[in-house]
Amino acid sequence: MAGASIKEVARHAGVSLGTVSNVLNRPDMVSPGTRQRVLDAIAELGYVRNDSARQLRAGHSRTVAIVVLDVTNPFFTDMVRGAERVVEATGAMLIVCNSGEDGARERRHLELLEEQRVRGVLITPVGDGPQPHLEKLIDRGIPVVLVDRGTGRASRCSVAVDDVLGGRLAMDHLLDEGHRRIAYVGGPLSIAQVAERHAGAAAALEDRGAGAELRVAATTSLTVAAGRRAAEDLLALPARQRPTALFCANDLLALGVLQELTARGLRVPADIAIVGYDDIEFAAAAAVPLSSVRQPREQLGRTAAELLLEEAEHGEAHQHRHVVFQPELVVRRSSDQPRRTRR
């Protein structure tokens, strides 16, 4: 019972092996009578297609992979959901891999995915340098779509949100609120998103922030715990050097910062204002509802998957595209206060 092959089904139904395959793949090339006999045999034997054999013949699998930086980050899980919807609509499967912001794990995943000859890979790569393993996939003819990563190279599609603009929006808002000592909380800067959001903030400052300063409070990752640590560090500064506003590279950091600051008795936004990034669902539910730069998370995943499938479909004829979405600032209480002059 457990392991009938197409051959046994054929014998059972009294037809040839090719006919069974036809029933499975082109049912209307088979006469109704035979078809039914085959289907009965399949049911009786509990036959289930062997995907390995199928793939072996086809040369590639029908699954698509998505490699994210952090499965526990709601930003990525929302993105995954978007991609999932598109991929599953085609009857294929989306498998989720977690690099955990670790280059070695990312490489290992890509190796395994290459061995599996996946149909394509959606990835938010860990580093920002050259990506030999990605190139290798592409050389082998496996489509790769860069997700949430700036203007991609010519050799692949990409989907991103304009992080520089996002940084600008956040910074402009804080400057509008009258802040002059501002810190950017985030890291490592090797993550492109982190660097670009900072670049946007710095550019906004450059444009109009005479007399304002933007320091960087570096973190080693983008988690709630890292945010708490960053807040501790900031509190260690003499009060007069302490920033009056923080722009955090993502919402997890912002939530961590918020938690630690309030635990230490500071008021948000009165003492320190906070703006996060991603506008995850929990941002609005935070102790102090969090201002945040919103990204179209699900759409990011959907669009990426669509580009990938199109490339997988059309092969050579495919034109690489780079889609950039615009972020949007959502102001909530954490940065919204009765106007007063600061210095």
Next chain:
Amino acid sequence: MAGASIKEVARHAGVSLGTVSNVLNRPDMVSPGTRQRVLDAIAELGYVRNDSARQLRAGHSRTVAIVVLDVTNPFFTDMVRGAERVVEATGAMLIVCNSGEDGARERRHLELLEEQRVRGVLITPVGDGPQPHLEKLIDRGIPVVLVDRGTGRASRCSVAVDDVLGGRLAMDHLLDEGHRRIAYVGGPLSIAQVAERHAGAAAALEDRGAGAELRVAATTSLTVAAGRRAAEDLLALPARQRPTALFCANDLLALGVLQELTARGLRVPADIAIVGYDDIEFAAAAAVPLSSVRQPREQLGRTAAELLLEEAEHGEAHQHRHVVFQPELVVRRSSDQPRRTRR
């Protein structure tokens, strides 16, 4: 370049095909000289193993799958991380599937996983009835471990947290706080966790809650949005029937409820106390830090993966086990208030 097979590597290195396979799988059965020549050929041709062919021969793949109810729920992502660690340590791959609490999607996933002949499946099933598709996997010899699901059947391992006890802990606490009109927010009851947490709460009430009442505020899912809707419904009740405390089936619901209640001007815990379930990272960072029943999320995933690998390893000889962890109540502000008598 993009598609060299073991055969071409063999020709390139001037050895037989079997020797290349030996270099790959049992390197020290090959003399150093030959081995080096083969490795050089591999490097030069950019050869990458074809996993389909490998699986086809082996009869099963080396990947393990985990099917969760909701990828966006931090409870599950933490669990995934735990399982991931164990699985990857063996050089295998963990693929994550999302059933989205939808039986049809779950079934579809299981079909695909069966076609892929995965090494094993960790799953938190959607419904609670008989599970023919799971039985089918088991018949085929694919190990299945039930995760976060009460005392499993004899035919499989299971890992769970005692949800009845969790419900008890929450209810006892609310009764201790003096509450008498309490509502259980959660649903659908077809999800076992939801039903058992409720059963625990009901049992606690039974034991000692003379004069207290537990109503059920049913929800259609376990999300923040569902929580908000549930809160609206509660607010529609005449004030005197309105519960003074809520026990929510998970933290997402609790966060949604909290958000809606405070938006409508009610104070938590003064007007309504809340206890959640799971103690996700965001619970502590909520507007009002959330009391919650904590589960060992990562360990749940780790243990499940360990049981699975053991079964996959030992086959017939394997003894099914059922591991049950104890939950723990974490009291935070959302249910902790200056004692006063209620009625």
Next chain:
DNA sequence: GCAACTGGATGAAACGTTTTAGCCGCTATA
């Protein structure tokens, strides 16, 4: 009445591994 088609089926080749039986030449043993 014959050729040309057609729908429905068959048989065999091919995909890229792993594994098993066996071969060859060499060394250690009796």
Next chain:
DNA sequence: TATAGCGGCTAAAACGTTTCATCCAGTTGC
């Protein structure tokens, strides 16, 4: 010196599909 044993290698079979070239028996067109 014959023999057994062994290390290193080869050749071939097998895994379960899909596909392609064929074949066969009717049917149609002339």
